[in-house]
Amino acid sequence: MAFVGSGPGDPDLLTVRAASLLREADVVVTELPEHEPMVRTVLALPEPVVTVDEDGNETVTEVPGPEFIDGGFGDDGQPLTHANRAKVVVKQAKRGLRVVRLMNGDPFLYASGPEEAQACAKAQIAFEIVPGVSSATAVPAYAGVPLTTKTNREVAVVTCGEKVDWSQYADNRTLVLLSAVGGIGDIAKALIAAGRNANTPVAMTQTGTTTNQRTVTSTLENIAADARAARIAPPAITVVGDVVNLRDTLSWFETKPLFGWRVLVPRTKEQAGSLTSGLRSYGAVPEEVPTISVEPPRNPQQMDKAVRGLVEGRYEWIAFTSVNAVKAVREKFEEYGLDARAFSGLKIAAVGDKTAAAIAAWGLRADLVPSGEQSAAGLLADWPPYDDVLDPINRVFLPRADIATENLVAGLIDLGWECDDVTAYRTVRATPPPAPTRDAIKTGKFDAVVFTSSSTVRNLVGIAGKPHASTVIAVIGPATAKTAEEHGLRVDVMAPNPSVEDLVESLADFGAARRAALVEAGQPVTKPSDRKPSARRKATSS
Structure with missing residues (x-):
């Protein structure tokens, strides 16, 4: 049994010991409504899925993680007294499970921790106190x-x-x-x-x-x-x-470049992690809205044949152009009971550092990563031409998305290579976000939206409509900028290099410059959503 201080609200202020105990917990007795989502954030747990049938009956699909018990409020919605909270804690501790009592701030400072700990001592339940950062x-x-x-x-x-x-x-x-x-x-x-x-x-x-x-x-x-x-x-x-x-x-927190900005992140859930954490570091409030769903190819036979060819030594190279491609091949390997040893003698290319990291997580090392631009063009710029003396095999395995462009294939053919361009996964448009999110997008309640590909632009507009004219549009590169403009959006920010880190930093620079201009003009510091022009944004030429 552990009494754990949750700190004043920011999950990053949890102590190392607190996070460790939460990871080991079977039961978490919460104090505030925001404690359960905080724990899910710390443990990277998904939210429970709620479905409603035609009769309006709700079904909750539980997900992995600890059991959550409300220790702050009773069934009537009223706050529990210190004595009743102690009864809840003792009841859970007697179950013989690993219980964490999560308390606001510090358990022994302006909290009911002493009373609850005394109740545990009276019941002969061993306990631990983990101090937390006090809001004071x-x-x-x-x-x-x-x-x-x-x-x-x-x-x-x-x-x-x-x-x-x-x-x-x-x-x-x-x-x-x-x-x-x-x-x-x-x-x-x-x-x-x-x-x-x-x-x-x-x-x-x-x-x-x-x-x-x-x-x-x-x-x-x-x-x-x-x-x-x-x-x-x-x-x-x-x-x-x-x-x-x-x-x-x-003042260092409220003066962050994107402080309080509500930023729309239209990506798949698997891809949003580094972008979301980068935005938070500049004070933004990211909201992830999946616009793309990654699904297996409709016909898996082509992928099956390519994987068998890889094992049989049919290829000189395999080129991964995305993290999703690495995931798709790895899943196919697991399906066949194969592991990384099947790559013996095969050269591996990665389109960028993120893809190379996904390969490294598999226990492999990329032989070729672009030295310049991290893109298909950058990969081609460094790709060696086929040499019939040095290269015993002239074939490249290229597992990609169904919507991938032909530029990489054409470039490799020009270098003398033969390519097996295989659909490893499909990207399909996600279901529309909830009505409040769609309304927020259209009416300018988001301060910014960050687009990391042309498909995210097309899919967001397709499932939710155009962002409002007041919303700052940030894109990862020229191709994405062109697509945004084709959809009637004015691009305000473009990353100098096609990387998530540069995209976030560029948006932060934009926010800092905007803030400085307002301060210099003697105006109150507002967010883009606070100042809505009456006319809709019109596209401008780049």
């Missing part, structure tokens, strides 16, 4: 507000309520106020009456450490009105003291 320290840090400085080394954390004697906080130490949103007006008046200067700086941060974080800075005299005008709502952390003045130079 993390949220101010994410807001760029240090709690101490070399001249101000005292801080007090206060849970606000009717019984607080504010006269004891009349000195100049830093105050961190919990649960202060509703009563901030009365709290500020009490502190001023106790002797605090009415101009003492105050910062109130809502939903801290998440990309929904918002901070209002004010003074004791004005914080109630300013927080009300900004519609600050719980959960929020309030800091009172001169340290708030340092936010102007230390």
Whole structure:
């Protein structure tokens, strides 16, 4: 049994020990509604699939992972008391399974951890305490507000309520106020009456450490009105003291280039990982919408014949032009009971670093990766011509998608090679996203959309419609840009090199330049979705 601090909200703030215990857990007793999706994110677990039949009956298809028990709310939807939470924890611990009690922030700091741990001790259940990052320290840090400085080394954390004697906080130490949103007006008046200067700086941060974080800075005299005008709502952390003045130079999270941007990622689920994590690192809120589904070829006989030929030594080279191609061949090998030893004596080419990494994960090493542009053209530029003296076999196995272009085949033939261009997998249009997502795309509720291929442009427009004119369009290269323009979209950002990393960095540069221009003009920093032009975007020539 382990009591584990979940931190203030950002899954990346979980401790290494917390993540390890979650991976081993049979049961996770949660505290907040967002805890289950947090654990699924940390463990890379899919969400349960809910299907509805013609009669409206829902069926939930469970997926691998721990069992989740709600320890925060009862069946009536009301928050459980500390005593009732302890009963839930003890009941689960007595099952003899590995149980993690996931608690907001730190289990022993402004939490019910001590009461629940005492209940376990009384029931003679062994337990472990895993500290978590407290919102009392993390949220101010994410807001760029240090709690101490070399001249101000005292801080007090206060849970606000009717019984607080504010006269004891009349000195100049830093105050961190919990649960202060509703009563901030009365709290500020009490502190001023106790002797605090009415101009003492105050910062109130809502939903801290998440990309929904918002901070209002004010003074004791004005914080109630300013927080009300900004519609600050719980959960929020309030800091009172001169340290708030340092936010102007230390704000690092809310000033990220894409902070709070809702970015549409139209890719397959398998492909979206690195793109999504890169966007998050710049403060964006990525939303993955699959536009392509990868399926086996309609006629598998061609692939079967090619794999048999590979084993029999029919080929000199195999060229992988995508991670999906590697996956398709590997699955076919597993179907036949083969392993990487069948590649003995065969030269392997990869179109880029990502594909080479997928090959390496199979225990193989790519003999040829483009030294320049990571594309079919770059691969051709480095491909050696056929030499009838040095090359005993002149045939290349090329497992690809059904929609792949013929440029690579034509180039290899020009170099003297014969190609078996085999359909290893099909890319088909995915089902349309839910109606709210389609509406968000069309009405400009997304700040940006990133296109990583021409097919993602065609398929997104096909299943969901055109992105709104205010949405920033970012593309991975010229071919994708041309397709976007053909569909009536103006391209705002194009990666200098056709890689996900360069695409994300280019969009971040665009966001940073946009932010700087707004600041220089003395305008509030807004997101593209906040400023919607009345006319639809028209395509421009590149």
